[in-house]
Amino acid sequence: xxxxxxxxxxxxxYDGYLLEKAPVKVLQFGEGNFLxxxxxxxxxxxxxxxxxNGKITVLQPLPExxxxxxxxxLNEQEGLYTLYLRGFENGRKVNAKRIISCIDRCINAYSDxxxxxxxxxxxxxxxxxxxTTEAGIVYDPACRFSDAPASSYPGKLTQLLYRRFxxxxxxxxxxFVILACELIDDNGKVLKECVEKYAKQWNLGEDFIHWxxxxxxxxxxxxxxxxxxxxxxxxxxxxxxxxxxDKVLNTGEVFGFWVIEGPEWLKEELPFEKAGLxxxxxxxxxxxxxxxxxxxNGAHTSMVxxxxxxxxxxxxxxxxxxxxxxxxxKAIYDEIIPTLTLPKDELESFAFxxxxxxxxxxxxxxxxxxxxxxxxxxxxxxxxxxxxxxKNTGSLPVCLTTSFALxxxxxxxxxxxxxxxxxxxxxxxTYTISDDKAVLEFYLSHKDDxxxxxxxAVCKNADFWGEDLSAxxxxxxxxxxxxxKIEANGTYEVMKACL
Numbered sequence: 001x002x003x004x005x006x007x008x009x010x011x012x013x014y015d016g017y018l019l020e021k022a023p024v025k026v027l028q029f030g031e032g033n034f035l036x037x038x039x040x041x042x043x044x045x046x047x048x049x050x051x052x053n054g055k056i057t058v059l060q061p062l063p064e065x066x067x068x069x070x071x072x073x074l075n076e077q078e079g080l081y082t083l084y085l086r087g088f089e090n091g092r093k094v095n096a097k098r099i100i101s102c103i104d105r106c107i108n109a110y111s112d113x114x115x116x117x118x119x120x121x122x123x124x125x126x127x128x129x130x131x132t133t134e135a136g137i138v139y140d141p142a143c144r145f146s147d148a149p150a151s152s153y154p155g156k157l158t159q160l161l162y163r164r165f166x167x168x169x170x171x172x173x174x175x176f177v178i179l180a181c182e183l184i185d186d187n188g189k190v191l192k193e194c195v196e197k198y199a200k201q202w203n204l205g206e207d208f209i210h211w212x213x214x215x216x217x218x219x220x221x222x223x224x225x226x227x228x229x230x231x232x233x234x235x236x237x238x239x240x241x242x243x244x245x246d247k248v249l250n251t252g253e254v255f256g257f258w259v260i261e262g263p264e265w266l267k268e269e270l271p272f273e274k275a276g277l278x279x280x281x282x283x284x285x286x287x288x289x290x291x292x293x294x295x296x297n298g299a300h301t302s303m304v305x306x307x308x309x310x311x312x313x314x315x316x317x318x319x320x321x322x323x324x325x326x327x328x329x330k331a332i333y334d335e336i337i338p339t340l341t342l343p344k345d346e347l348e349s350f351a352f353x354x355x356x357x358x359x360x361x362x363x364x365x366x367x368x369x370x371x372x373x374x375x376x377x378x379x380x381x382x383x384x385x386x387x388x389x390x391k392n393t394g395s396l397p398v399c400l401t402t403s404f405a406l407x408x409x410x411x412x413x414x415x416x417x418x419x420x421x422x423x424x425x426x427x428x429x430t431y432t433i434s435d436d437k438a439v440l441e442f443y444l445s446h447k448d449d450x451x452x453x454x455x456x457a458v459c460k461n462a463d464f465w466g467e468d469l470s471a472x473x474x475x476x477x478x479x480x481x482x483x484x485k486i487e488a489n490g491t492y493e494v495m496k497a498c499l
Contacts, residue, residue: 025054029130037252049275055104071106079103120163154194175215188220306406331399405482455480
């Protein structure tokens, strides 16, 4: 079977959208599944629907032996790959296929260092995108300007920016729009701070530092799409169906949403709205991040631990159960949405999409995988909503308060091993609780506590929550009562009683 290429598609009389030639306008740090199913998908649509007419050079930011062969395969396939976006959308099942043609080539920051630096000489280059993991945006003082390249992503970016400054520093409008997609707060702002530290550490001059500020835009962004990557079990069948071999097939959910914090003029440069794409350019991305964290992530954290103890294993299956789904929806619509600032219709539309995403028949999302580090997740995703609701109404939100008792019940382990704290659910299955060592040791030390004593101990642990939660009116007593009911009747009956 022939490999995917423009010639193969011409032989097949492929009638979908393809862009074979265009100037390179985007440099992308990262060749992973997420960027190819998210940023590259949006740029490809922007080319088709808004005449963006731009290609992407993909930069593998770590040594070649640190990664897979994706860059080599992409180059062999002339930058082409097949993307499947699958799930529910507006109540119907979707399985959409698109050949992405916006990538020009892939290079490696180490073996192709000079090629990386030459990218800065391209007068058409305007945008830099990245997803170098949560640990990627970090300032490492050990990086030197003479390194080829600097080991950190901000160090590499500073080297590129300085090359750009040397080439075009006297011309207006030749700086970059930098779109950071890493999953950290204020990703663009943090990235800019790292770059400025390197500029000062490396003594690159006040003129360069001024140029960074005046000619470059560092945008914080929020990204939202579950990407499931290479479909190993289906690859052979999909290749046979397509009539070509694609070594970098990619899959993700149909839902996608990108919020870019930037000025009004950026909407003209990046006409996502004109292309009808779910991308918002706004002067403040934080309300959208709060919406995602509190509704999507908060729903996960509130529901999955109790659902797992009730015998469920996969998110999709939970959505078929009236009690589990009802508990989650009550938490979202009655307790979470009233605490948020965006318009109610936008919040409810997003909440509806969350339920559809959780039903996705193409993704087996394990409850146990979501349970990892639930202590910090509950603090970040649920606790702010609970406190906000309590402040606004003077009463505790029933489902979110119950979720805290469900969390404690899930963490009631008996033995600490190298892999985590071992516990058992009522049907006899054992499972492993994964969290920080201090969290696991705390629960192990309280393994023989009564439900009430344990509830009070957890509430009072300010190391977990940053405060003593027993100071919240009636919270500790309510959690203790609920935990006793869980141990007597099980999580399913307790969740049912909330409805």
